[in-house]
Amino acid sequence: MKALDLKLDKIKDEILKLHEMAKDAMSLCLDAMYGDEEKRRAVSEIEKEADVLNTDVDNDCLMAVALYQPVARDLRFVASIMRMSANYERITDLADKIAKFRVKKRIGEDELRLMQKTLLEMFDVVIEALEGNTESLREKLVEKDDLLDDLYLKVIQKGKEAMKNQDDINDALIAIFSAKHLERSGDILSKNGARIIFIEEGRRVWIK
């Protein structure tokens, strides 16, 4: 069905773009938090664009359902993309929240940087799956998500210690919140990975 194929191709291009936008936002947000104003503006810009693109994807998916009544893989694709699109938009929100923080002291920076690096690797795993290679997708995402969880706990620990000093409480809280947002982004990306498995294989899996 050529008309449906064209519509699905368009939706796929859009979701790939959203994926890249979410990844870009995540790659910039820590530098922004540490004072890079240009990157802060860039993340804010990405977040706004992602809102619009998410609405476009939502609309395209609804139109695909209304006009072409997709079934089987096409149905799984359209239904999943609607969720995935909202998930990417949520990740850009979280990146924007991190980018808007301002700190004087870089508490837990090593752990936060490692969380960011791990998260960016998860983006690469997911994009590979979106392009058709779902081999070991679940295992790869679980491994990286577990690492994010461990690092999050470490940041909490470092934050708690830093809070003993009255002057560092604000920066410690920001470190913990940032770590929480990075950890949450990992969860959300894992959900997108599960959705890709559902699209490609028709299996419902839980990645966490």
Place this chain on the structure above:
Amino acid sequence: MAGHATDKIVVRNLNAWYGDFQALKNINLSIKKNTITAILGPSGCGKSTFIRCLNRLHELRSDAKIEGEILLDGKSVFNMDPVEVRRKIGMVFQRPNPFPTMSIYDNVAIGLKLNGVRDKKALDRVVEDSLKKAALWDEVKDKLNMPGTSLSGGQQQRLCIARAIATNPEVILFDEPTSALDPISAVKIEDLLVDLKGNYTVVIVTHNIQQAGRVSDYVAFFWMGELVEFGKTAEVFENPKEELTEAYLTGRIG
């Protein structure tokens, strides 16, 4: 081996021919009581032949041959009187075909009259009940003596459904019942199908994939005389097991 208790019809190793052409190849499936089973597939795949085997219409053709088992409530239809089989397994065809010389009333009552029912009150009751079940009573109750052919296409098809219901069948077969109707009439028939399954077991042949999705509980996909896949409609439509089913449902073959 008996079928499951909820199986209304069990088909085993069914093969059917028109002369040398084999239209059905080793079909095995069970149709559950009070469900709607949609038979899907492209033209010439054996859908209509399949349902015509169920009520022994296929064998009326001089060049037809049939092998295998069809059990209705565990009893072989081939050991039953064909007229009795067709009473128990009614059929509604693609094009509405009310008897042109008969009134609306007589179109519904004819089956009973042919079976010797003469009691006017009994006939009145069955006609009204059948027309109500066919969701037509309110539209025709004041013109029962008008010719059946005076109705619209959608109404004529519902009249044919009332006629099928009047003889108190257990199973009703529908051979593309909406393909000759406008969308509004088609929706009325689809709604009716869903209502009917409370009292009857329904089998519907359709070309319309979305219609199968809307109305059926189970779907059987036929391809070149073979049953490719059979399962719950929701499961087959979301995640078909066979690539051929996937390709057909998504319109990538036909």
